[in-house]
Amino acid sequence: MSINDLDDYPWDKVTPYRERAEQHSGGICDLSIGSPTDPTPQIIRDALVEATDAHAYPTAAGSPEVRAAIRSWYARRRGVTGLTDNNVIPTIGSKELVALLPTLLGLGEGDVVVHPRAAYPTYEVGARVAGAAPVAAADPDEWPEGTKLVWINSPGNPDGRVRGVAELRRAVERAREIGAVIASDECYAELGWDAPWDTETIPSILDPRVA
Numbered sequence: 001m002s003i004n005d006l007d008d009y010p011w012d013k014v015t016p017y018r019e020r021a022e023q024h025s026g027g028i029c030d031l032s033i034g035s036p037t038d039p040t041p042q043i044i045r046d047a048l049v050e051a052t053d054a055h056a057y058p059t060a061a062g063s064p065e066v067r068a069a070i071r072s073w074y075a076r077r078r079g080v081t082g083l084t085d086n087n088v089i090p091t092i093g094s095k096e097l098v099a100l101l102p103t104l105l106g107l108g109e110g111d112v113v114v115h116p117r118a119a120y121p122t123y124e125v126g127a128r129v130a131g132a133a134p135v136a137a138a139d140p141d142e143w144p145e146g147t148k149l150v151w152i153n154s155p156g157n158p159d160g161r162v163r164g165v166a167e168l169r170r171a172v173e174r175a176r177e178i179g180a181v182i183a184s185d186e187c188y189a190e191l192g193w194d195a196p197w198d199t200e201t202i203p204s205i206l207d208p209r210v211a
């Protein structure tokens with residue numbers, strides 16, 4: 001398996017269907033790529049402008065200020081306290097880590113990487129880049145013995161499914177049973193619109209009630 005054997009990205013695969021659908025009157029409702037369209041808030045633009053005098057290579061681990069800000073966000077917004085600098089590392093986007101994690105863990109031929117059934121496609125791509133076998137399975141009881149890495153995603157893309165504390169505990173238990181690393185992609189954690197998640201924090205896998 002090499003990088004040249006990767007399948008087309010799903011957006012490319014749906015292009016012919018989109019072209020066909022667009023020929024119908026009324027066209028299509030295109031939900032394929034959710035690219036941000038809102039203006040960048042001024043506070044972010046100002047912070048970016050102010051930070052441009054950064055004339056040195058950044059450290060991979062991030063500056064002490066960045067790491068402290070990440071820890072403090074976890075405590076304030078995710079109910080996760082007790083993190084140390086050794087528990088956090090910034091990435092440029094979550095895609096970078098999702099695509100690289102199987103390779104960074106040294107996975108390869110014969111190793112299984114589990115990801116949700118309807119899922120962000122990069123979980124599968126990352127497994128394939130490492131030469132491992134992706135398996136789509138949402139329910140922890142379906143995760144095969146010997147799996148090396150499990151991705152969970154709550155709230156889920158594209159289904160919006162939120163895993164509560166009990167479900168997350170079960171996921172962690174099952175990963176421990178089969179000896180898998182469990183990676184929880186929580187990039188939509190602050191988008192809880194429906195009850196109870198509009199008032200209650202969407203649980204993190206690092207929540208003390210979970211792990």
Ligand SMILES: Cc1ncc(COP(=O)(O)O)c(C=O)c1O
Pocket residue numbers: 092093094095096098120153157185187
């Ligand atoms: C579930 C999920 N994880 C990760 C990403 C990657 O996000 P980014 O690289 O913009 O941080 C996306 C983007 O669509 C996503 O839907």
